[in-house]
Amino acid sequence: EIVMTQFPATLSVSPGERATLSCRASQSITKNLAWYHQKPGRAPSLLVFGASTRATGVPARFSGSGSGTEFTLTINSLQSDDFAVYYCQQYNNWPRTFGQGTKVEI
Amino acid sequence: EGQLVESGGGLVQPRRSLRLSCEASGFTLRDYEMNWVRQAPGKGLEWLGYISTNTRTIYADSVKGRFTVSRDNDRNSVYLVMNDLRVDDTAIYYCAREDSNPWHDDFDTWGQGTLVTVSS
Numbered sequence: 176e177i178v179m180t181q182f183p184a185t186l187s188v189s190p191g192e193r194a195t196l197s198c199r200a201s202q203s204i205t206k207n208l209a210w211y212h213q214k215p216g217r218a219p220s221l222l223v224f225g226a227s228t229r230a231t232g233v234p235a236r237f238s239g240s241g242s243g244t245e246f247t248l249t250i251n252s253l254q255s256d257d258f259a260v261y262y263c264q265q266y267n268n269w270p271r272t273f274g275q276g277t278k279v280e281i
Numbered sequence: 282e283g284q285l286v287e288s289g290g291g292l293v294q295p296r297r298s299l300r301l302s303c304e305a306s307g308f309t310l311r312d313y314e315m316n317w318v319r320q321a322p323g324k325g326l327e328w329l330g331y332i333s334t335n336t337r338t339i340y341a342d343s344v345k346g347r348f349t350v351s352r353d354n355d356r357n358s359v360y361l362v363m364n365d366l367r368v369d370d371t372a373i374y375y376c377a378r379e380d381s382n383p384w385h386d387d388f389d390t391w392g393q394g395t396l397v398t399v400s401s
Contacts, residue, residue: 176342209387211326218375218394219318219326224387262326266386270341271316271328 177201177265181274188253188279196277198246198263207267210239210248212259213276219262223248250279283308283390285376290395293366301361303376303392311354314379316388317361319372327372332359366399373397 178201188194198208206226211219221230223239226246236251250257258281263274289301303315317329330340330350338350349362359376373396377388 207386209385211388218391219388220391221387221389224380224382224385224389230387230389264326264328264387269331269339271331271386273326273328275325 176270177204177268177272179263179265179272179274181261181263181277183277184275185278185280187281189281190253190255192253194250194253194257194279196248196250196261196279198241198248198274200244200246200265203243204265204267206242207265208239208241208246209264209266210237211262211264212257213262214259222261253279283378285378285390285392287374287376287392287395290374290397292398292400294401295368295399296365298362298364299366299397301363301374301376301395301397303359303361305357305359305378308378310352310357310359313381314386315350315352315359316377316379317348317350317359318375318377318388318391319370320375320394321369321372324372329374330361363397366397368399371397371399 180199208226210223213219227239238249240247260276260278262276284306286304316331332350352359373394375394376392378390380387380389
């Protein structure tokens with residue numbers, strides 16, 4: 176099983192600042208990585224797939240990068256709606272696995 | 282576009298069974314691969330199982346042999362049958378649609394989830 180490790184666990188950021196979230200895979204997953212965010216009481220929602228392609232309707236302030244085992248999600252100019260928990264997920268191998276999440280808080 | 286709505290959750294005693302349903306609308310279910318994911322209270326996301334368009338299934342080791350995913354395209358629904366439930370199966374259960382892009386298997390649409398509580 177591929178283990179996905181996210182860091183930091185919690186990121187404290189002020190509105191308008193940049194947030195950088197990291198995700199590491201225990202073995203290469205090429206670019207088969209997705210990022211989701213989840214607000215309290217809501218279902219997860221897709222942000223990025225293929226490590227760097229924004230999903231439909233996702234603002235340009237979200238950008239994903241990386242390949243192999245190291246990945247980054249950058250959120251520029253954080254807005255109040257962006258404070259949530261962010262998960263990475265690999266879909267290169269079975270079983271599909273998620274990171275434990277990074278909480279982005281004010 | 283498209284929408285998924287889960288149902289069937291509730292309070293169930295340990296060792297009992299439960300069937301969850303996921304009804305799709307706004308897209309043709311038969312064209313999509315589907316997954317189930319759960320989230321225990323205050324915890325992260327755990328992938329449980331997958332069903333292809335031709336009903337091939339794959340499961341997480343944690344539920345293999347206890348949980349079964351199936352689909353009925355005529356009813357626009359996917360199901361998760363959970364047997365021999367345990368207290369640690371308590372979670373919100375989500376169904377999720379896979380991206381139609383053949384090169385990517387991300388989950389582009391999620392239901393709102395249904396809560397299953399296993400307790401005596």
